[in-house]
Amino acid sequence: MHFAESDLVSTATANLSLTWTIVSLIYLAAAAGFVMGLHLMRSPKTARKGNLLSAFGMACAVIATVVMLYLGKDIGDVAFHVTGWAWIAIGSGALVGGLAGLISARKVQMTDMPQLVSIFNAVGGGAAALVAVVDFMTRIRANEAISLQVSIPVGLDILIGTVTFSGSIIAAGKLQGIVSGAPITFFGSRILLLLSAVGGIGGIVWLAASPGYLPLIVVAVAAFAFGILMVLPIGGADMPVVVSLLNAFTGLAVGMAGFVVDNTILIVAGALVGASGSILTKLMADAMNRSIMSIMVGGYGTGDSGAPTGPDASGGAVHVIGAEDVAIQLAYANTVIIVPGYGLAAAQAQRECGELGKLLEAHGVTVSYAIHPVAGRMPGHMNVLLAEADVPYPLLKEMDEINGEFDSCDVALVIGANDVTNPAARRPGNAISGMPILNVDHARSIVVMKRSLGHGYAGLDNELYTDPKTGMFLSDAKKGLSELLQVIGGYFQ
Amino acid sequence: MNPELLTSLSFFILALLVGFEVISKIPATLHTPMMSGANSIHGVILVGALLLGITADNTIAYILAFFAAAFAAMNVVGGYVVTDRMLGMFRTRPDSSEGKGSK
Numbered sequence: 001m002h003f004a005e006s007d008l009v010s011t012a013t014a015n016l017s018l019t020w021t022i023v024s025l026i027y028l029a030a031a032a033g034f035v036m037g038l039h040l041m042r043s044p045k046t047a048r049k050g051n052l053l054s055a056f057g058m059a060c061a062v063i064a065t066v067v068m069l070y071l072g073k074d075i076g077d078v079a080f081h082v083t084g085w086a087w088i089a090i091g092s093g094a095l096v097g098g099l100a101g102l103i104s105a106r107k108v109q110m111t112d113m114p115q116l117v118s119i120f121n122a123v124g125g126g127a128a129a130l131v132a133v134v135d136f137m138t139r140i141r142a143n144e145a146i147s148l149q150v151s152i153p154v155g156l157d158i159l160i161g162t163v164t165f166s167g168s169i170i171a172a173g174k175l176q177g178i179v180s181g182a183p184i185t186f187f188g189s190r191i192l193l194l195l196s197a198v199g200g201i202g203g204i205v206w207l208a209a210s211p212g213y214l215p216l217i218v219v220a221v222a223a224f225a226f227g228i229l230m231v232l233p234i235g236g237a238d239m240p241v242v243v244s245l246l247n248a249f250t251g252l253a254v255g256m257a258g259f260v261v262d263n264t265i266l267i268v269a270g271a272l273v274g275a276s277g278s279i280l281t282k283l284m285a286d287a288m289n290r291s292i293m294s295i296m297v298g299g300y301g302t303g304d305s306g307a308p309t310g311p312d313a314s315g316g317a318v319h320v321i322g323a324e325d326v327a328i329q330l331a332y333a334n335t336v337i338i339v340p341g342y343g344l345a346a347a348q349a350q351r352e353c354g355e356l357g358k359l360l361e362a363h364g365v366t367v368s369y370a371i372h373p374v375a376g377r378m379p380g381h382m383n384v385l386l387a388e389a390d391v392p393y394p395l396l397k398e399m400d401e402i403n404g405e406f407d408s409c410d411v412a413l414v415i416g417a418n419d420v421t422n423p424a425a426r427r428p429g430n431a432i433s434g435m436p437i438l439n440v441d442h443a444r445s446i447v448v449m450k451r452s453l454g455h456g457y458a459g460l461d462n463e464l465y466t467d468p469k470t471g472m473f474l475s476d477a478k479k480g481l482s483e484l485l486q487v488i489g490g491y492f493q
Numbered sequence: 494m495n496p497e498l499l500t501s502l503s504f505f506i507l508a509l510l511v512g513f514e515v516i517s518k519i520p521a522t523l524h525t526p527m528m529s530g531a532n533s534i535h536g537v538i539l540v541g542a543l544l545l546g547i548t549a550d551n552t553i554a555y556i557l558a559f560f561a562a563a564f565a566a567m568n569v570v571g572g573y574v575v576t577d578r579m580l581g582m583f584r585t586r587p588d589s590s591e592g593k594g595s596k
């Protein structure tokens with residue numbers, strides 16, 4: 001922290017440096033809390049404790065900072081004068097932001113979680129960029145000579161933070177459906193993207209060469225445009241990867257802010273998040289068998305992969321069945337694997353799904369859930385949704401664990417999942433080639449519950465639907481599952 | 494390179510390595526809460542926002558400080574609360590409805 005050490009300490013007494021020592025130790029403890037908190041997230045049993053530990057560390061760091069600022073003011077420094085308005089600005093800001101965060105976190109539907117994470121990510125990046133701007137302004141106004149050690153992190157912080165801010169907002173918009181999920185490109189959009197990248201980097205070089213407000217504005221504007229132009233051409237199906245990547249970016253921006261203000265806790269926390277975000281992004285891209293680069297280039301997803309040919313989506317050899325048929329199959333099966341997908345989440349049918357599982361289990365059917373790594377709208381999203389519906393997590397099986405079990409399973413019940421079950425992925429030459437899929441087609445019988453015969457995100461026909469073993473139960477997940485519950489409940493009475 | 498920058502850089506690199514190590518052990522089941530949890534950790538920028546916001550002494554700086562604090566506080570409070578909400582739902586066996594005796 002530049003002013004506490006260089007400015008305050010020199011004018012004030014040893015008293016403040018003692019305060020600063022204590023605060024630094026608290027920061028160190030908080031950073032340890034973040035690491036240990038993440039470490040406890042290895043198991044669902046300890047994860048909640050881990051999050052609380054992390055939150056506790058955060059609270060200590062924030063409170064220690066506020067106390068130090070208050071004491072610092074009393075000691076009476078000369079480097080800058082703290083105005084009442086400054087307290088009002090940060091106090092009311094923290095209050096408004098904290099309340100907004102609290103309310104949205106309490107109210108959000110679990111299905112809308114990815115959007116909310118993206119919004120929190122956006123504001124985090126925005127805050128990191130603003131911190132660098134405020135720091136820079138203070139230095140300029142104090143007529144301080146700005147070294148490269150300051151100007152480069154400031155430039156990078158503003159660049160990365162602003163890209164995250166605008167990019168995450170577009171990503172959230174796409175997930176929410178406010179911005180079209182289809183890849184959006186327009187004439188010259190690639191050139192503009194390139195120009196904004198050049199503008200951002202050039203701006204940093206300019207800022208380093210002659211620090212001033214103009215290059216700062218260039219960096220910010222170029223980064224803002226870059227964030228938007230980068231995310232717009234990426235299809236909705238790839239948004240989780242984008243959110244995760246932007247999460248890593250925010251981590252880096254916060255780390256840069258740490259370099260700017262010379263604050264260890266920002267550096268450590270930023271690096272932790274940068275690392276976690278990059279790993280998760282890599283894992284997700286692997287689960288979709290795509291490189292991060294090809295995702296970021298965009299154009300993949302709804303509408304852009306050419307007109308799908310082959311078995312037509314509107315009938316053909318599709319075998320449509322009703323609730324009674326499905327109910328009989330399920331009730332007399334020995335083993336059922338439920339394959340939940342986004343359709344389940346979108347219909348908010350996780351409770352009905354959990355109840356169906358429980359009902360079948362109570363009557364001797366072995367039920368498990370096959371969770372594709374990218375089921376839902378985020379890795380692990382489906383687990384959260386089913387946990388909300390009281391499905392015990394040991395029943396939720398990951399793809400590698402369950403893929404061998406489809407061969408011996410009587411009925412695979414696919415609820416609102418599409419691309420992750422498409423056997424076409426095993427063949428080369430289409431949009432999902434090579435994507436790891438669930439071996440649903442290996443089951444003895446397959447029931448697909450789906451609202452219509454439309455396409456998934458990849459815009460491809462699903463060959464599973466025309467498989468002779470497959471019965472299509474065309475219904476909204478919530479309505480269909482309620483019907484099934486009723487019919488099966490009748491059998492067991 | 495001055496000693497402070499060197500120290501900062503060391504912290505940064507070591508924390509990156511710790512991050513890789515810790516995160517790669519987290520199972521896919523918990524990836525959403527983990528992402529959300531990591532998301533709240535970068536809300537620590539609130540500390541930066543407070544440290545710099547207090548130096549504001551003109552209207553533009555007040556406005557920037559207000560938004561920096563608001564954004565960061567939203568990130569931190571919302572992030573932790575929503576992660577806790579998610580993790581609270583993970584149970585081995587729901588105690589209320591175990592499915593026994595309904596036969």
